Amino acid sequence: MSPRPRALFSFIPLAMLACSSPPEETTSARPTRTPTTSVDAFDVPIAGITSEFLADFNDGDLLFSTPLRDSDGLGPLYTRTSCGSCHDKANRGPGLVQKMALVEDDGVTPASDQSELAYGHTVHPLTAGGGMTPILPPDDPKVKVTTRFGPPVLGRGYLEAVSDDEILRVEAEQAARDDEIHGRINWVSYASEHNEDTRFHDYDRGDTLIGRFGLKARVPALDDFTADAFQGDMGITSPLRPTEFKNPDGLTDDQKPGIDVGFDSVNLRANYVRLIAIPRRTSDSTGAALFESTQCSVCHVPSLHTRADYPVSALADIDAPVYTDLLLHRMSDELADGLPADPGVDGQADSFSWRTAPLIGLRFDRTFLHDGRAKSVTEAIELHRGAHSEANASVDAFDALTADDQASLVNFVEGL
Ligand code: HEC
Ligand code: HEC
Structure with missing residues (x-):
């Protein structure tokens, strides 16, 4: 069809x-x-895609935007009631998550003692299903509060399909560069219980894998991310994440006794995200050449090869046009969020590191970067510059272009 x-x-x-x-x-x-x-x-x-996957896409799309209620197991803590409220039409926001961290006087280096944040680094502003006490930032000037918008989820199946060998190859190539650009893999653990649907993988909890998803690449697979979002953002437990998020009321359940949703609820939403097309507009070769000459393409790698055994055959053994290396880069102090590198936070990613954002469908966005602080692609490029950023030379190269060339580069990026 x-x-x-x-x-x-x-x-x-x-x-x-x-x-x-x-x-x-x-x-x-x-x-x-x-x-x-x-x-x-x-x-x-x-x-x-097969009719079976098309059916998953349609069912998953509907579930993705369906709000869940107390009777569905919402709470004890939550931030929003549906996936779509933070990824509206699979795009950025409007919902967001706030993060908090105790920082040194410089405002960006994580303090060595984070124990004041007894319930972790994520703000959980709302309660439901019997919860009474939200998790809010303590009133302490040493606490840095930052924003993460729900990023676009377009084309994420392509990112999951990329073979490990490709990511290892790009990391090694960047390590050998004689300039500042040295991206690093975020090695993380699969944090969910074993999924009964083993079409995409057969991981067990605790397996060490390449992180690909999240703004700091802290999650290795889309089912793991979906289960994590259910548990963390919506207070919904599933067979992959069977326990309620640790909360100040000490509750271990909500108004729906036991595990709130089944494998299908997780897998259909994950499959929807896996199966969304990349909405690419044909783009001009001048823009593409400038993207290369200004070294955007070193981090935003135009294509990465995928596994031959990825179960969506349209995504298997292809050059996936993802415009990311899936690696962490040391960006500017100005973009830092103060969060410590910690397996329970963002894996090996520290306060200053961000995953190269995949450049997919940007013409549908009005804000850019992890916290939406850039209001245009040009502003997003300029905000790559700052203290200690790996991207400084690339921004210099962009600034050195003529106004016409800058416009064609931006136009190219907007068409991706
Ligand atoms: C309260 C807002 C919120 C809700 C609700 C939410 N998300 Fe997210 N989502 C985010 C944020 C913020 C991130 C980035 C998280 C990070 O970097 O730690 C994210 C990241 C993701 C990613 C990774 C995208 C990428 O580029 O790597 C996927 C996939 C995803 N969410 C799917 C879902 C699904 C499926 C649901 C529903 C079960 C959901 N989200 C519910 C805010 C939300
Ligand atoms: C050193 C690696 C690196 C280089 C070089 C680089 N970027 Fe980025 N880019 C990133 C990272 C990391 C992010 C995510 C930063 C954040 O969210 O705070 C990003 C984000 C972006 C975004 C925002 C995307 C979104 O979804 O919000 C755009 C647009 C962008 N880059 C374009 C460019 C262009 C154009 C160039 C070349 C002039 C370039 N980048 C060079 C690493 C790089």
Whole structure:
């Protein structure tokens, strides 16, 4: 089946929004607009997937945006009630997560004693299902509070499909460079219980793997991330993460006794994320050449080869056009969040390190970087510059371009 029916279907809610006033007021004055056929489609499934995967995509898409309630097991702590509230239409935000860390006087170096944060580094602002006490930043000037927007989840199946060998190869190539750019793999643990669906992998809890997902690449696989988001962001337990998040009320359950959702709930949402297409617009060769000459492409690697045995055949044994190396880079002090490198936080990633953001579907975004502080692609590039950033020379090269060349580079990036 072609993705077309879904693209049309996703147009319907927009049309309904456009005429949401009461029917009696909209009879004659309604402007006659015919739907444009040149909708720039995104949040659509990868072309050529099996009907079984297409069904998973559609079911998972629906679940992704469905809010869960107390009776579904929401709480004792939560931040938002659906995946989609932080990844609206698979894109950035509007929901977000706040992080907190105790820092030294410089404001960016983690303090050696983080024990004041008894419930960890994530703010859990809301309660449900019997919870009474949220986890909020303590009123202490040494506590640095930072924001992480839910990043876009477009094309994430491509990232999962990339072979370990490719990531190891790129890390080794960067280590041998004679400039500042030396990305590092975030080696992390698979933190979920074994998944009964072993099509994508057969990992056990505690297996050491290459981190790929999250703004600091702290999670190795999409089912692990989904189960983590359920538990951490929504207070929903699953067979992959069967225990409630540690909370100040000491609750071990909520209004729905026992484990809140089954394997399918996790796997369908994970499969939806795995199967979203990369919404690429054809881009010009001048922009591509400038992307290379200014060394954006050293970190934002245009393509990485995927495993031959990835179960989505459209993603297996291909050059995946992901525009990331999946490695951590030392970015500027200004971007640092003060969080310590710790297996329970972001794995080996420290306060200053961020995963190279995949450049996918940026024309659908209005804010950029992990906390949305950049309001345009140009601003995002400029904010790569700062104290100790590996990307400083690349920003210098961008600044040295003519205004026309800068515009074609930005246009190229926006089309990715
Ligand atoms: C309260 C907001 C919030 C909710 C709810 C939420 N997420 Fe996220 N999501 C985030 C943030 C913030 C990150 C980045 C996390 C990090 O770096 O630690 C993220 C990251 C991700 C990633 C990794 C993307 C990448 O580029 O590596 C995936 C996949 C994901 N979320 C899926 C989900 C799913 C599935 C759900 C529902 C079960 C969900 N999220 C619910 C905020 C949210
Ligand atoms: C040293 C590695 C490195 C180089 C070189 C580099 N980037 Fe990045 N880029 C990153 C990292 C890491 C992030 C994520 C930073 C964050 O979220 O705070 C990022 C984020 C971005 C974003 C924001 C994406 C989003 O989803 O918010 C854009 C746009 C971007 N880079 C474009 C470029 C361009 C264009 C160049 C070349 C002029 C470039 N980058 C050079 C590592 C690099």
